[in-house]
Amino acid sequence: MRTTVLAFAALAMALGIAPVSAADTDPALLTKATALMEKDFQSRGIAKVERLKQDDVMSLCTQYRGALPADVAKRVQAEQMATIKFPADGKYMGDWKNGDKIAQSGRGATWSDKPDTVNGGGCYNCHRVSGTELSYGTIGPSLYQFGKLRGGPTEANMKYVYGKLYNSQAYVPCSNMPRFGYHGVLTEAQIKDLVALLLDPESIVNQ
Ligand code: HEC
Structure with a gap:
C-alpha cells in the first residue's frame, strides 16, 4: 500500500x-x-x-x-518566464472555435499516439470552460466567462493568457497546471486558438 x-x-x-x-x-x-x-x-x-x-x-x-521560499520562487519565475516564446507576429488570438475543440480534447502524448498526433489541451479535466459542458474538473478555477470578467482581449490580457498556457510556472511556481508550450504539447497556433477561446467576446466561454 x-x-x-x-x-x-x-x-x-x-x-x-x-x-x-x-x-x-x-x-x-x-x-x-x-x-x-x-x-x-x-x-x-x-x-x-x-x-x-x-x-x-x-x-x-x-x-x-x-x-517555495520567496527568493527561490522569484528566481524560478524569472527563469520560467524567459522560456516563453511569444508569437513573432505579435498576434495572440486565433480562432475560438478551434480553441474549444482543443480545450475539450484530452488526447495525445500516449504510447499509442504517433509523433505527429495532434494533441489536445484537456483543459476540461481541471477547469470549467464553457456553460455547456456536461462535466469538468475542479482542480483549477472556473474559466467560464473569463474574458467577460477580466475586461476582454486587451494586450495585457492576451499576453497573460498566452504566457500562462505556454508556461504556467512563470506565473504561479509549483502550479498544478501543465506547461503546454514549454513541453511542446501545444503549438503556437493552438495556444492562440485557446487565447481566443478565453478572451474573444464571441467565444462560447463569454456567453
Ligand atoms: C492538471 C490540471 C490543469 C489543466 C489540465 C489545465 N489547467 Fe489551467 N490551471 C490549473 C490550476 C490548478 C490553476 C490555478 C493555479 C495557477 O494559476 O497556475 C490554473 C490556472 C489557469 C489560468 C489562470 C486563471 C486566472 O484566474 O488567471 C488559466 C487562464 C488557465 N488555467 C487556462 C487553462 C487552459 C486553457 C487549459 C487547457 C489548455 C488549462 N488551463 C489546463 C490547472 C490546470
Whole structure:
C-alpha cells in the first residue's frame, strides 16, 4: 500500500503535479520510489521513461512541498518566464472555435499516439470552460466567462493568457497546471486558438 502511494506520488510529480504526500520529502523513500518507477515503467512508442525525470522547478517543488521560499520562487519565475516564446507576429488570438475543440480534447502524448498526433489541451479535466459542458474538473478555477470578467482581449490580457498556457510556472511556481508550450504539447497556433477561446467576446466561454 505504502509503495503504491509512493509510486503514485512520484508519478504525479513526474507529470508536473505538485507533491501530494509527506513521503515525497524523505530522500530515502523518494530514491526507493524512483527506483520502483524506473523498474516498472518502460519506454513505449513516443511515451519515454525520461518523462519521469523532474526538471529544476519540479525538483524544487518536491523539495519544498510546493511552497517555495520567496527568493527561490522569484528566481524560478524569472527563469520560467524567459522560456516563453511569444508569437513573432505579435498576434495572440486565433480562432475560438478551434480553441474549444482543443480545450475539450484530452488526447495525445500516449504510447499509442504517433509523433505527429495532434494533441489536445484537456483543459476540461481541471477547469470549467464553457456553460455547456456536461462535466469538468475542479482542480483549477472556473474559466467560464473569463474574458467577460477580466475586461476582454486587451494586450495585457492576451499576453497573460498566452504566457500562462505556454508556461504556467512563470506565473504561479509549483502550479498544478501543465506547461503546454514549454513541453511542446501545444503549438503556437493552438495556444492562440485557446487565447481566443478565453478572451474573444464571441467565444462560447463569454456567453
Ligand atoms: C492538471 C490540471 C490543469 C489543466 C489540465 C489545465 N489547467 Fe489551467 N490551471 C490549473 C490550476 C490548478 C490553476 C490555478 C493555479 C495557477 O494559476 O497556475 C490554473 C490556472 C489557469 C489560468 C489562470 C486563471 C486566472 O484566474 O488567471 C488559466 C487562464 C488557465 N488555467 C487556462 C487553462 C487552459 C486553457 C487549459 C487547457 C489548455 C488549462 N488551463 C489546463 C490547472 C490546470
